[in-house]
Amino acid sequence: MTDNSTLNADRRELDKFAELAHRWWDPGSEFKPLHDINPLRLDWIDENCGGLAGKRVLDVGCGGGILAESMAARGANVTGIDLGERALGVARLHMLETGQQLDYRLISAEDMAREQPASFDVVTCMEMLEHVPDPASTVRACAALVKPGGQLYLSTINRNAKAYLFAVLGAEYVLNLLPRGTHDYARFLRPAELSRFCRQAGLGVEEIIGMSYNPLSKVYALGSDASVNYLMRAGAPRAAGV
């Protein structure tokens, strides 16, 4: 790992996740929203990448491995990276329990990009950018990790009054879906900002899709409403002549 002065990480953010790490796979825990949204995002990725089976996939900010393991179960060859040591420990234990084979590593996206540029068919980075000091740097690193013709899948939270109301006040204070202090509004990213980071990193934005939560039915759904949570798919150009 690079020395801390250059590391694109916030120790307080990492500590928040470290404290909860042992509950990562408890579907009734603070991580319930991640368990609930996982089938939606997994199917969306699988459908749009031409099938995960056989693909080389990198999950950046994989945490305890909810998405990473589910992609491996669909037949992808998955590497998961995170700067949270405890989450990675939980991910490795869970992988042994379920008999999946993944490679989990404690390394930043930026270091991974220097080590293995243009190596992955699919790179995913979900629900992490809103915890990072320099999200543009993370997107650049993710883009550098994608093979020519490959894809990057991102998800984060929009920045507007409604997102503040739903993602911070609603989720953390009213519905108690998340621990208080989970999200810092200033770090939320508008789709236009995230699109710009992708374009500046040489990727073409292919789709932006909203993810909404109905507090009455307690059901999450993908759709056109990107005003709070959203996902973005971006593609790397094919190599010249291919």
Ligand code: SAH
């Ligand atoms: N992507 C997973 C986990 C999201 S929780 C999922 O969607 O299921 C956010 C994760 O980001 C945590 O595991 C936390 O340790 C990680 N994280 C936060 N800041 C990070 C950084 N700067 N570099 C790498 N991982 C980071």
